[in-house]
Amino acid sequence: MLRTIKGVAFATYKEWAAYRSHMLVSLFVGPLYFLVQYYIWSSVYTGQDLINGFSLIQMLTYYGITTLINYCIMDFAGWNLQMLIRTGRFITFMLRPVSHRLFAFSQKIGHRMLGFCLELLPVYLVFTIAFDIHLIPANILWSILSIFLGFMMMFLVNYCIGITGFWLTRTDGIRSIILLFRDVFAGVFIPLTFFPELLQKILFFLPFQYISYVPVRVFIGDYQLGGMEFTIAQIVGIQAIYVIMMLLLSELMWRKGIKKFTGVGA
Amino acid sequence: MIHAIKIFLSGVKVALASRMAYRGDFIIRLIVMLIGDLLFPMITLLIYQSGASFPGWNLYEVLLIQAVFMIAKGISFPFFYGMVYNILNKVREGTFDLMLIKPCSILYFSVVSSFNIEYIGSFFGGVTILIYALANLQIGISLISWMNFLVLFAFSILVLLSFTLIMSGTLFKWVGNSRVYEIFNAISTFSLYPNTIYSKAFQNLISYIIPIAMIAFYPAAALLNRLNSGVFYSIIVCCLFFLISRAFWYMMLKNYTSAGG
Numbered sequence: 001m002l003r004t005i006k007g008v009a010f011a012t013y014k015e016w017a018a019y020r021s022h023m024l025v026s027l028f029v030g031p032l033y034f035l036v037q038y039y040i041w042s043s044v045y046t047g048q049d050l051i052n053g054f055s056l057i058q059m060l061t062y063y064g065i066t067t068l069i070n071y072c073i074m075d076f077a078g079w080n081l082q083m084l085i086r087t088g089r090f091i092t093f094m095l096r097p098v099s100h101r102l103f104a105f106s107q108k109i110g111h112r113m114l115g116f117c118l119e120l121l122p123v124y125l126v127f128t129i130a131f132d133i134h135l136i137p138a139n140i141l142w143s144i145l146s147i148f149l150g151f152m153m154m155f156l157v158n159y160c161i162g163i164t165g166f167w168l169t170r171t172d173g174i175r176s177i178i179l180l181f182r183d184v185f186a187g188v189f190i191p192l193t194f195f196p197e198l199l200q201k202i203l204f205f206l207p208f209q210y211i212s213y214v215p216v217r218v219f220i221g222d223y224q225l226g227g228m229e230f231t232i233a234q235i236v237g238i239q240a241i242y243v244i245m246m247l248l249l250s251e252l253m254w255r256k257g258i259k260k261f262t263g264v265g266a
Numbered sequence: 267m268i269h270a271i272k273i274f275l276s277g278v279k280v281a282l283a284s285r286m287a288y289r290g291d292f293i294i295r296l297i298v299m300l301i302g303d304l305l306f307p308m309i310t311l312l313i314y315q316s317g318a319s320f321p322g323w324n325l326y327e328v329l330l331i332q333a334v335f336m337i338a339k340g341i342s343f344p345f346f347y348g349m350v351y352n353i354l355n356k357v358r359e360g361t362f363d364l365m366l367i368k369p370c371s372i373l374y375f376s377v378v379s380s381f382n383i384e385y386i387g388s389f390f391g392g393v394t395i396l397i398y399a400l401a402n403l404q405i406g407i408s409l410i411s412w413m414n415f416l417v418l419f420a421f422s423i424l425v426l427l428s429f430t431l432i433m434s435g436t437l438f439k440w441v442g443n444s445r446v447y448e449i450f451n452a453i454s455t456f457s458l459y460p461n462t463i464y465s466k467a468f469q470n471l472i473s474y475i476i477p478i479a480m481i482a483f484y485p486a487a488a489l490l491n492r493l494n495s496g497v498f499y500s501i502i503v504c505c506l507f508f509l510i511s512r513a514f515w516y517m518m519l520k521n522y523t524s525a526g527g
Contacts, residue, residue: 019443021440022442022444022445028449028452029448029452032455033452033455036459039459039464042463043320043321043462043463046321048317051317172291173295173297173298176294177297177301184305189309190309190313194312194313194315194316195312
């Protein structure tokens, strides 16, 4: 299995390295989005020290870490799978002696390895030098573990969305709507503590916060949502349980969906 | 002129027919576009609900700016924004040649063959928020303010067209880079908030060099009677920006090699 992961990841790395200029767009887009947040929150914090438990520095740190973590976990497995199903090209994977999920996961590893070099590291430097935001994890080991679990969660959520392609001819619409909710409820646009308390409690039980919000809070060093507070070890443990549940769900969906595949495309 | 309208109508007809082949997906996409655009008003609402605010701007004034952005998007995007996706695909496949041999202006044909009804959701969402914001602002808007708004709104559409030309022009050289959308999305975000939250230098940049503020801030400011004399310079910059982007598009077209990528 490790040989497969290594082989596919390396091939994907080389394939995407040919399009490295596409990835370098992040050098422009990431800091630009951050600049918007910088102006918004600097203005909003005028005359206020704390908003929803965040100081201005903590808020900017939140957005900085969210940007960097998204470079770590970004994923296109769902789009890829539904495209393969829709075009009928998925048939070739039925003949391969490797599960498509493992193949797609290995592709993601290769893709993000390149992203780490071309997106995360340069943008980290921009944040540090240009914005004077020092992104240092409260506990490096818990942070790495939580980011890895976020990496898995992102993959599994997207993969499940891709599996819906077995039932739906075109999943662009449904995929877009789920992706939008995923990002909103993962705390990408605004910390989840800004949402009404009841919604925060509901969000705790959905898988989305484990993609980005939990890794970000673990990075910062404390966790709270909907009035609930957990230690870092507890929330990472809960995150791991959710990843296992999502893995089981993807397996279940896969077994149901594969029976629908006809190989003719649409 | 009649010939041009006929081409436009056939472009619309073909685009609608092809999109309606997957009606369910179309309706979902329409809703997604609308919800996606509501994201920024939602963030604004959450900020104000938490007791914070943009100094000097109440919630409804900020929502008004964001509503104008959505309306501008909802009008302009169905008509020409689709050309970015169209050119991206055709250049990548090397099939843009088919556009070049048509007996009409290549730029015009690129625009009319890219009609995309999906973005119309932004228009209705924007109008709804505009009405909501105006109802809560309870300010009397004079006829002059509405006239100013309409004039500036026309320049807002011109700026969006200019960005579309720059983005699609880039794709003749930067083959297949779907991330040009992200660049535009990031840049246009600056137009969603009051100009005064930015530093003075940055305000000048987005008003007099790259007229992003014209997309939503200036038209909304016209309705709120908050226009300053700088808007006249910004109008001139908008015209120059359009001429430059148009020239850029034709310059980049010369880089098309038919080779795909």
